[in-house]
Amino acid sequence: MTHLDELESQSIYLMREAYHGFQKPAMLWSMGKDSNVLLWLAKKAFCGHMPFPIVHIDTTYEFPEMLEFRSWAQKHYGFELTVWINKEARARGIGYETTDPVTVTHELKTVALQQCLAANGYDALITGIRRDEDSTRAKERYFSPRNAEFEWDYKDQPPEFWNHFTTESGPGEHVRVQPLLDWTEIDIWRYLDREKVPLPGMYFSRNGERYRSLGCMPISRPVKSDAKTIDDIIEELKVTKVSERAGRAQDHHERNAMQKLRAKGFM
Amino acid sequence: MSLLSDTTLPATPAAIPTPAQPPDKAPVPDHLQLVVVGHVDHGKSTLIGRLLFDTHSVPDGKAERIEAACKAEGMEFEYAFLMDALLEEQAQNITMDTTRVPFSTERRSFTIIDAPGHKEFLKNMITGAASADAAVLLVDAFEGLREQSRRHCFLLSLLGLRQIVVAVNKMDLVGYKPEVFEAIRTELSAFLAKLGVEPAHFVPISAKHGEGLLKHSDKMPWYRGPTLVESLEKFRATPPASGGPLRLSVQDVYRFDARRIIAGLVESGSVSVGDQIEFVPGGKRSRVKGIETWPQTNPPPRGPVGAGSEVAITLEDELFVERGQIGAPPSDKPYEARTFTARVFWIHDTPLRSGELIPLKLGTQQAEARVLGIQRTLDAITLESGTGTTGEVKVHEVAEIRLRVRKPIAFDVGGKVPALGRFVLMRGRRIGGGGVIDSVVDEPTVTSGINPVSRSAILGHRGCIVWMTGLSGSGKSTLAQALEQRLLSSGILSAILDGDVLRTGLSRNLGFTPDDRSENLRRATELAIHLADAGVVVLAALISPFRADRALAAERAKERGVPFAEVFINAPLAECERRDPKQLYKRARAGQIPQFTGIDSPYEAPLAPDLEIRTDRQSVAESVEALTEMALGLARPSEQTGSGSHI
Numbered sequence: 001m002t003h004l005d006e007l008e009s010q011s012i013y014l015m016r017e018a019y020h021g022f023q024k025p026a027m028l029w030s031m032g033k034d035s036n037v038l039l040w041l042a043k044k045a046f047c048g049h050m051p052f053p054i055v056h057i058d059t060t061y062e063f064p065e066m067l068e069f070r071s072w073a074q075k076h077y078g079f080e081l082t083v084w085i086n087k088e089a090r091a092r093g094i095g096y097e098t099t100d101p102v103t104v105t106h107e108l109k110t111v112a113l114q115q116c117l118a119a120n121g122y123d124a125l126i127t128g129i130r131r132d133e134d135s136t137r138a139k140e141r142y143f144s145p146r147n148a149e150f151e152w153d154y155k156d157q158p159p160e161f162w163n164h165f166t167t168e169s170g171p172g173e174h175v176r177v178q179p180l181l182d183w184t185e186i187d188i189w190r191y192l193d194r195e196k197v198p199l200p201g202m203y204f205s206r207n208g209e210r211y212r213s214l215g216c217m218p219i220s221r222p223v224k225s226d227a228k229t230i231d232d233i234i235e236e237l238k239v240t241k242v243s244e245r246a247g248r249a250q251d252h253h254e255r256n257a258m259q260k261l262r263a264k265g266f267m
Numbered sequence: 268m269s270l271l272s273d274t275t276l277p278a279t280p281a282a283i284p285t286p287a288q289p290p291d292k293a294p295v296p297d298h299l300q301l302v303v304v305g306h307v308d309h310g311k312s313t314l315i316g317r318l319l320f321d322t323h324s325v326p327d328g329k330a331e332r333i334e335a336a337c338k339a340e341g342m343e344f345e346y347a348f349l350m351d352a353l354l355e356e357q358a359q360n361i362t363m364d365t366t367r368v369p370f371s372t373e374r375r376s377f378t379i380i381d382a383p384g385h386k387e388f389l390k391n392m393i394t395g396a397a398s399a400d401a402a403v404l405l406v407d408a409f410e411g412l413r414e415q416s417r418r419h420c421f422l423l424s425l426l427g428l429r430q431i432v433v434a435v436n437k438m439d440l441v442g443y444k445p446e447v448f449e450a451i452r453t454e455l456s457a458f459l460a461k462l463g464v465e466p467a468h469f470v471p472i473s474a475k476h477g478e479g480l481l482k483h484s485d486k487m488p489w490y491r492g493p494t495l496v497e498s499l500e501k502f503r504a505t506p507p508a509s510g511g512p513l514r515l516s517v518q519d520v521y522r523f524d525a526r527r528i529i530a531g532l533v534e535s536g537s538v539s540v541g542d543q544i545e546f547v548p549g550g551k552r553s554r555v556k557g558i559e560t561w562p563q564t565n566p567p568p569r570g571p572v573g574a575g576s577e578v579a580i581t582l583e584d585e586l587f588v589e590r591g592q593i594g595a596p597p598s599d600k601p602y603e604a605r606t607f608t609a610r611v612f613w614i615h616d617t618p619l620r621s622g623e624l625i626p627l628k629l630g631t632q633q634a635e636a637r638v639l640g641i642q643r644t645l646d647a648i649t650l651e652s653g654t655g656t657t658g659e660v661k662v663h664e665v666a667e668i669r670l671r672v673r674k675p676i677a678f679d680v681g682g683k684v685p686a687l688g689r690f691v692l693m694r695g696r697r698i699g700g701g702g703v704i705d706s707v708v709d710e711p712t713v714t715s716g717i718n719p720v721s722r723s724a725i726l727g728h729r730g731c732i733v734w735m736t737g738l739s740g741s742g743k744s745t746l747a748q749a750l751e752q753r754l755l756s757s758g759i760l761s762a763i764l765d766g767d768v769l770r771t772g773l774s775r776n777l778g779f780t781p782d783d784r785s786e787n788l789r790r791a792t793e794l795a796i797h798l799a800d801a802g803v804v805v806l807a808a809l810i811s812p813f814r815a816d817r818a819l820a821a822e823r824a825k826e827r828g829v830p831f832a833e834v835f836i837n838a839p840l841a842e843c844e845r846r847d848p849k850q851l852y853k854r855a856r857a858g859q860i861p862q863f864t865g866i867d868s869p870y871e872a873p874l875a876p877d878l879e880i881r882t883d884r885q886s887v888a889e890s891v892e893a894l895t896e897m898a899l900g901l902a903r904p905s906e907q908t909g910s911g912s913h914i
Contacts, residue, residue: 001573001575001576003298003376005575005576006298006575008577009532009575009576009577012577013518013532013577016518016519016530016531016577017518019519020518020519020590043561044560044561045530045577046521046523046561047521047523047526047528047530047559047560047561047579048561048562048563049521049523049524051521051523131367131368132368132369138367138368141394145696157391158696158697158698159390159391159393159394159614159697159698160394160698161393161394161397161398161691161698161701162397162686162689162690162691162701163532163630163686164628164691164698166696166697168696181367182367182378184369241323241325
């Protein structure tokens with residue numbers, strides 16, 4: 001078994017445990033590379049079916065090319081898509097034009113997700129976060145409980161070992177299921193390459209620039225790159241020492257921004 | 268105006284140490300999961316930070332940001348901060364939780380699992396260490412071995428980790444002297460030998476100064492062994508158990524369309540189309556018809572699908588298979604049993620108590636388990652066994668216990684398939700502890716032969732002996748009476764054999780010398796066997812202070828084919844004396860009753876009772892519940908074993 005085979009099996013195991021363990025799980029999808037690996041693995045786990053809804057939290061600041069990909073992928077894979085927008089916050093005028101990126105991220109992603117959960121009654125959310133993205137994500141569990149206020153009690157996380165996890169949640173609570181925790185950025189690219197997983201074109205170099213991590217349009221910054229193929233990207237990642245999310249402004253807006261965002265319920 | 272100005276990374280300031288060599292690429296695919304354990308403050312985070320830095324595994328922005336933070340506080344560059352990114356940690360200098368960080372050397376890639384050293388965070392250490400292939404045990408050269416170092420050694424051995432390297436850190440603080448290193452090596456080797464653990468290497472290092480990590484240290488020319496990184500590169504990633512028999516843990520059965528797809532994990536062995544598989548518990552058999560994949564391939568795969576892989580199969584026959592069953596070759600199946608002994612570690616604040624009923628998970632199976640007895644607790648610091656029995660296992664303790672699950676479960680023992688020889692016990696939604704099964708306990712089996720069967724056909728149950736031993740005043744008679752009521756109301760014929768009653772009749776010619784006591788119990792045993800033979804559930808409430816007498820009773824019962832269970836009715840002597848329902852202790856203390864058990868005659872507590880009741884801690888209702896279940900298990904075994912939904 002190769003390292004990628006091991007990661008794939010582990011992720012499928014976790015997804016199957018989540019599907020069995022919860023009443024109403026849903027899977028988050030941002031159309032980004034990790035998200036697309038997640039979709040792919042779910043199709044594998046359930047033999048071509050997608051037994052839970054796919055949720056996209058739409059900030060209304062999405063790249064048009066990503067929205068095109070969203071429509072295409074939904075038809076291609078065939079799944080139930082739930083798109084949620086925090087219309088209340090947008091009506092209040094919350095947006096990158098007027099507000100700092102940490103607040104906008106909180107309102108248009110975390111609060112939107114809260115609304116979506118409350119409206120649909122999901123008790124588990126399958127997400128595509130990875131430990132190597134960020135030091136707070138490094139501390140995550142595969143099955144990570146969130147209370148009704150969406151808070152993450154990172155100081156007192158449940159133990160998990162020998163393939164046994166927290167598969168119950170109380171009223172209003174939910175569990176984040178994180179099948180990609182052990183994957184690294186390079187693993188993701190090697191897997192995308194091996195499996196020929198469809199991807200938005202923005203990850204590849206155009207005019208000497210490409211996006212390494214994709215979020216909202218106003219706060220996602222491309223990196224200088226000539227990587228036009230996955231092979232090029234893997235070669236680039238082997239030598240780069242710039243962190244993956246360096247181009248995501250909300251992470252760096254203030255000291256420990258990511259920790260603050262995550263403690264309040266951000267992915 | 269740009270929103271992005273604050274993300275601009277500064278140029279590398281000169282104050283940051285520059286790693287010596289350019290990064291190398293293409294590590295071999297063999298990937299090692301590594302846990303770093305040790306006492307708090309022995310330098311784990313510094314070691315990991317330094318390893319990341321020296322192997323060029325730190326993203327650019329990170330070192331600069333920490334450098335700026337350290338400068339602001341007027342500190343030296345702190346490698347530990349590369350790991351400790353959370354607010355609280357930077358304040359307290361303590362790693363809070365398990366962290367996984369990848370790094371690579373020229374030869375291989377690693378994931379470091381950092382486990383905290385704080386005693387209250389033991390659960391995180393176990394969470395981390397349970398998935399590791401190898402461990403670095405860090406010991407401070409200046410402080411030497413500490414409680415936590417020893418505790419972590421013990422848990423590593425229980426978790427099955429055998430690839431261990433000991434890094435003796437902070438050699439700079441002891442002037443890089445070989446004597447200090449040797450003294451620690453001698454002491455720790457002796458301790459680890461008791462655990463059956465032999466570290467691959469002891470390596471002297473100074474994480475802070477980068478000595479002995481990647482390169483041989485010129486400060487320690489006396490050390491000729493490998494550097495820390497060299498020793499890590501030699502470890503093997505734990506190979507999945509592909510050599511053994513097939514064990515397929517069923518996670519779910521999908522019916523998305525016309526197919527009935529069995530999905531699960533190949534824990535060991537392999538599975539191919541055409542293989543005959545038996546599903547345990549239950550025993551239904553069929554052959555593998557197909558292996559389902561997405562995207563579908565042409566021709567479809569036929570296997571083998573090997574250990575460590577997720578698989579989805581269809582069967583030739585329409586069997587009712589469900590989650591929790593284990594698919595295995597009919598010729599080499601796992602055990603299917605209810606009672607077993609295990610070593611457990613406990614990580615929940617509420618202790619594991621003898622007699623309690625607790626959910627158990629093993630593989631994908633789930634069952635309620637009764638803690639029949641806690642035989643001995645092991646002191647993880649001194650490695651000495653506790654003597655006798657104890658009523659509970661407290662947080663951070665390790666014990667040998669006996670468990671009985673309500674329905675038979677499938678498992679392997681003796682490391683045959685490690686994943687199916689270990690289990691967790693749930694305390695509410697959380698894992699309360701974990702355990703490794705050591706042996707299967709033989710259960711009284713239904714003799715399908717001659718006379719007991721016809722009697723049980725009339726009675727609806729069979730006879731057996733529940734032997735309740737304990738000090739005077741421990742609650743034997745009270746519990747026996749309550750149990751009798753419960754059994755009668757369940758339609759079970761039972762009778763109490765009470766010590767006091769025997770003494771006034773059958774044994775009225777006997778005194779209280781050890782010989783007379785033994786004779787008294789011999790008579791009680793024979794009478795109990797006769798009654799049980801006649802179909803009665805005998806509740807023997809007898810002090811029976813000597814192990815040898817009780818062992819004899821159990822042996823005689825076994826010879827006669829009568830199910831027998833020893834129940835320890837346990838309450839501390841002081842508590843029994845306080846209760847003193849018959850004022851016997853008072854009289855014994857006054858010298859009026861010679862050779863009174865507990866006062867001037869010994870009581871030998873059972874070493875491995877089938878059930879232990881702590882009457883000073885458990886309520887009568889709770890105790891009777893446990894006793895009833897035990898008695899029902901003996902009297903109506905088929906009903907008990909058949910209660911699972913898998914048939």
